Amino acid sequence: MESMSTTHDRSAVLAALTARLGAERVTSDVADLLVYASDGSTLHDATPAGVVFPESTAEVVDIVTTCAAHGVPFVARGSGTGLSGGAMALDGGIVVALNRLRRILDVDVPNRCARVQPGVANLAISRAVEHHGLHYAPDPSSQAVCSIGGNVAHNSGGPHTLKNGVTVNHVLGLQIVLSDGTLVDVGGPERPGYDLAALITGSEGTFGIVTEVTVKLSPLPEGVRTAIAAFATIDDASHAVTSVIAGGLMPAALEMLDRVVVAALEAAFGLTFPPGAAALLLLECDGPEDGLDDEISRAVDICREHGALEVRLARDDNERAALWTARKKAFGALGRIARNYCTQDGVIPRTKLPEMLRRVGEIADRHRLRVANVFHAGDGNLHPCILFDDRDADERARVVSAGREILDVCLELGGSLSGEHGIGIEKREAMARMFAEDDLAVMRALREALDPLGLCNPHKVLPGGSRCVELGPGGKQVHA
Amino acid sequence: MTAGTTLRPADVDELAAIVRDADAARRTVHVVGNETHSGPAGAPPARADVVVSTSALTGVIAHEPGDLTITVRAGTRLRDLEAHLARHAQWLPAPTLGHGEASVGGWLAIGTDSLATRSAGRARDWVIGATAVHGDGRVARGRGRVVKNVAGYDLPRLMVGSLGTLGALADVTFRLAPRAETSTTLQAHGERDDVHAAARALLAMPWAPTFVDVLAQGTVTSCVVGFDGWPARTEPLTRRAADLLATHDLNATLLDDASELRACLDAPDRRLLGAAPARLALQVLGPPATLVARLVDLEHVAREHGADIAWALRGGTSNATAVIASTGRACLDAALSEARRAGAATVIASPERLSADAVWGRPSADFALMQRVKAALDPRGTFLPGRFVGGL
Numbered sequence: 001m002e003s004m005s006t007t008h009d010r011s012a013v014l015a016a017l018t019a020r021l022g023a024e025r026v027t028s029d030v031a032d033l034l035v036y037a038s039d040g041s042t043l044h045d046a047t048p049a050g051v052v053f054p055e056s057t058a059e060v061v062d063i064v065t066t067c068a069a070h071g072v073p074f075v076a077r078g079s080g081t082g083l084s085g086g087a088m089a090l091d092g093g094i095v096v097a098l099n100r101l102r103r104i105l106d107v108d109v110p111n112r113c114a115r116v117q118p119g120v121a122n123l124a125i126s127r128a129v130e131h132h133g134l135h136y137a138p139d140p141s142s143q144a145v146c147s148i149g150g151n152v153a154h155n156s157g158g159p160h161t162l163k164n165g166v167t168v169n170h171v172l173g174l175q176i177v178l179s180d181g182t183l184v185d186v187g188g189p190e191r192p193g194y195d196l197a198a199l200i201t202g203s204e205g206t207f208g209i210v211t212e213v214t215v216k217l218s219p220l221p222e223g224v225r226t227a228i229a230a231f232a233t234i235d236d237a238s239h240a241v242t243s244v245i246a247g248g249l250m251p252a253a254l255e256m257l258d259r260v261v262v263a264a265l266e267a268a269f270g271l272t273f274p275p276g277a278a279a280l281l282l283l284e285c286d287g288p289e290d291g292l293d294d295e296i297s298r299a300v301d302i303c304r305e306h307g308a309l310e311v312r313l314a315r316d317d318n319e320r321a322a323l324w325t326a327r328k329k330a331f332g333a334l335g336r337i338a339r340n341y342c343t344q345d346g347v348i349p350r351t352k353l354p355e356m357l358r359r360v361g362e363i364a365d366r367h368r369l370r371v372a373n374v375f376h377a378g379d380g381n382l383h384p385c386i387l388f389d390d391r392d393a394d395e396r397a398r399v400v401s402a403g404r405e406i407l408d409v410c411l412e413l414g415g416s417l418s419g420e421h422g423i424g425i426e427k428r429e430a431m432a433r434m435f436a437e438d439d440l441a442v443m444r445a446l447r448e449a450l451d452p453l454g455l456c457n458p459h460k461v462l463p464g465g466s467r468c469v470e471l472g473p474g475g476k477q478v479h480a
Numbered sequence: 481m482t483a484g485t486t487l488r489p490a491d492v493d494e495l496a497a498i499v500r501d502a503d504a505a506r507r508t509v510h511v512v513g514n515e516t517h518s519g520p521a522g523a524p525p526a527r528a529d530v531v532v533s534t535s536a537l538t539g540v541i542a543h544e545p546g547d548l549t550i551t552v553r554a555g556t557r558l559r560d561l562e563a564h565l566a567r568h569a570q571w572l573p574a575p576t577l578g579h580g581e582a583s584v585g586g587w588l589a590i591g592t593d594s595l596a597t598r599s600a601g602r603a604r605d606w607v608i609g610a611t612a613v614h615g616d617g618r619v620a621r622g623r624g625r626v627v628k629n630v631a632g633y634d635l636p637r638l639m640v641g642s643l644g645t646l647g648a649l650a651d652v653t654f655r656l657a658p659r660a661e662t663s664t665t666l667q668a669h670g671e672r673d674d675v676h677a678a679a680r681a682l683l684a685m686p687w688a689p690t691f692v693d694v695l696a697q698g699t700v701t702s703c704v705v706g707f708d709g710w711p712a713r714t715e716p717l718t719r720r721a722a723d724l725l726a727t728h729d730l731n732a733t734l735l736d737d738a739s740e741l742r743a744c745l746d747a748p749d750r751r752l753l754g755a756a757p758a759r760l761a762l763q764v765l766g767p768p769a770t771l772v773a774r775l776v777d778l779e780h781v782a783r784e785h786g787a788d789i790a791w792a793l794r795g796g797t798s799n800a801t802a803v804i805a806s807t808g809r810a811c812l813d814a815a816l817s818e819a820r821r822a823g824a825a826t827v828i829a830s831p832e833r834l835s836a837d838a839v840w841g842r843p844s845a846d847f848a849l850m851q852r853v854k855a856a857l858d859p860r861g862t863f864l865p866g867r868f869v870g871g872l
């Protein structure tokens with residue numbers, strides 16, 4: 001069901017909420033709304049009817065109940081770093097900004113878990129428990145900023161999810177406000193029944209607003225070893241990835257950077273790499289000190305067998321940080337060589353990496369675009385970044401076509417539309433290319449069961465019921 | 481279709497046709513795997529009009545060793561899957577040691593975790609895709625064949641542990657891990673308090689043992705620690721673990737052949753007090769640090785009723801198994817209410833037929849949402865309503 005709210009309904013909601021929460025916590029000021037018209041993705045925006053800033057769970061319930069009473073759709077928003085347009089309010093809905101719900105409610109060291117509010121930044125959890133030798137393991141590159149609520153919504157991953165798993169592997173329970181305003185504690189492994197916490201994780205805010213998350217805390221590894229290997233061709237690097245994985249090693253991270261990124265890093269930050277390096281592979285192993293040197297040296301040997309030009313092994317934490325600089329500054333470097341770029345997200349079976357990267361190159365050439373690849377190679381999660389200039393309408397159109405073709409190749413090779421950034425608004429039509437109608441019908445049935453009012457983040461994830469989304473002006477860049 | 485016969489579809493289309501016909505005729509369907517039935521048994525189906533076995537839905541559909549992924553039909557036996565993977569030096573943390581005869585679909589319907597849960601995660605963490613037939617005979621594929629994937633709702637994960645009440649699994653795709661080159665197992669018997677303290681200390685170490693279990697049988701309590709990996713890692717870690725156990729006055733033995741003990745810990749519900757004529761097997765669920773006290777309370781109740789009790793605690797997880805050589809209904813009732821006093825518990829095996837409420841306990845606060853999910857995927861209640869928690 002889709003809501004058909006009117007301007008009158010939306011004004012009524014905003015007026016009622018202003019009366020209860022105060023003018024400072026509700027805005028429909030045009031300048032304010034602009035900030036909430038888009039997220040970290042570059043190609044879309046949509047202006048909401050208003051933005052509300054709850055400071056407690058009870059206020060979230062109040063906001064949702066008020067929206068429901070007037071049939072007005074709402075969208076949860078964490079830190080707005082999402083890359084698929086998920087936090088945008090289409091149809092002039094209300095944005096519920098959760099960044100003031102940022103308390104860590106409880107840290108339970110014996111049971112290795114923490115209960116936190118949705119607006120808490122991912123990294124803040126790890127910071128709060130590191131003196132116990134613990135951390136929250138999933139580490140999206142945006143972790144200093146992105147919220148745990150957003151992580152849950154997207155089932156976010158990161159460089160270390162290769163070994164540690166993604167968000168869903170670290171969520172023990174949730175509290176959610178459903179579209180009718182009901183507040184429910186949703187359990188995970190400690191009670192019999194359907195695994196609803198897992199179903200809600202990755203549902204992109206389409207089942208309700210998450211107001212508390214109970215996360216698993218994991219011990220910090222005893223030791224870490226990091227190496228960076230330079231290869232003359234991206235094929236050599238890809239084959240090394242496949243061999244490392246197939247060879248029985250389970251590195252903590254296995255990240256790849258291609259020639260365009262290498263050149264950008266050299267130009268922007270003066271980093272130096274071996275001459276002729278067309279691909280860098282960042283390898284990290286962690287775990288007990290025992291056997292760790294053996295593990296990294298096995299991985300390094302595999303790189304050498306695949307023709308690595310040079311392998312640098314960090315000898316201490318400083319050198320390790322230096323090796324990660326290349327990965328962490330990659331996006332910043334791209335920002336220096338192009339006015340805009342658009343980060344794609346797709347997945348392919350790991351053995352298809354060489355073919356996939358070749359075809360990404362061909363697509364870019366055909367559309368006269370430059371593409372840089374910085375990605376989670378170990379799990380086949382590609383992030384081709386298409387460089388462009390948003391002032392050039394023709395080029396922008398070519399970016400959209402190239403992005404679509406890249407995703408189609410992912411599907412053709414047996415992969416997926418998204419490894420971590422989600423479907424949002426950006427890929428919902430592509431869902432019909434990945435799934436059969438019956439697959440989607442079952443997903444739709446679930447959605448209607450959990451959000452019968454059709455008010456939670458409508459028009460996201462599933463195709464159909466189209467609403468127009470403006471393309472552009474999209475003048476934003478993504479900065480790592 | 482007559483009641484009493486078992487249908488054996490040979491592919492997903494046949495399976496879907498059976499379900500669709502039954503649904504249209506308002507007949508209920510009970511899907512069985514190899515009928516080895518382990519894990520929470522559920523109340524026996526009140527009325528199964530159609531019994532469907534997946535025994536003809538077997539075998540590997542696709543295995544790309546380099547990708548570390550495999551797609552198998554749901555009737556495939558865990559033992560056969562394990563043997564296939566072993567040939568490629570790969571591994572899946574399924575409870576094969578204890579439940580080798582179970583089918584993949586049967587295993588996942590119950591969602592039984594393996595001995596390696598603490599280090600490798602739960603059954604559902606390894607499922608990356610599935611094809612299932614839902615209540616109206618609709619065939620839906622969820623997720624896919626890649627190890628990282630957030631496209632659409634996670635239907636496969638929802639199916640794990642749903643006891644076949646949301647649909648029938650036809651095939652499943654797993655991610656895989658490299659097989660360990662070596663395994664070591666230490667066992668240390670000792671005083672209760674020392675054993676618990678040692679287990680806690682081991683779990684606090686960042687060493688990644690595969691498991692740290694506590695086993696209590698009669699008056700004997702032991703800590704069992706396992707490492708799996710390659711020699712450069714397992715050998716020094718095993719030594720460190722033995723040293724740590726020694727600081728708790730425990731003398732650890734390195735077992736030459738730990739297969740029996742590992743199988744017992746993989747399926748304590750089946751192996752503990754295995755010779756007792758009437759056994760009540762319970763799964764005690766809750767925050768890891770609360771489990772020991774709950775098991776000790778359960779021991780008191782069993783002993784008050786003159787019944788033997790043994791239990792196994794999978795350290796660092798939310799899961800322990802207690803088996804009571806039950807001496808009648810009073811003991812059973814007392815044990816169930818004690819097990820549920822401070823958390824959830826489910827019945828895995830019972831000497832008597834029990835109602836769904838007795839098997840699963842009272843539903844949790846999110847039960848209304850579970851009902852909505854059931855109604856969405858099985859609108860007419862074709863997949864045996866009444867068996868699962870709260871009568872789902």
Ligand SMILES: Cc1cc2nc3c(=O)[nH]c(=O)nc-3n(C[C@H](O)[C@H](O)[C@H](O)COP(=O)(O)OP(=O)(O)OC[C@H]3O[C@@H](n4cnc5c(N)ncnc54)[C@H](O)[C@@H]3O)c2cc1C
Nearest residue numbers: 078079080081082086141147149150153156157205210420
């Ligand atoms: C530089 C950069 C690097 C990134 N690196 C990674 C990476 O390595 N891995 C990765 O996975 N992602 C990455 N991302 C994407 C993004 O950071 C993640 O998707 C993140 O989880 C979004 O969190 P957020 O708080 O910004 O969510 P938002 O953008 O605010 O919202 C994202 C979605 O979540 C929903 N939502 C937010 N909060 C709630 C809630 N409480 N309840 C229900 N729904 C909610 C929104 O409605 C929306 O659909 C990166 C982004 C940037 C800009």
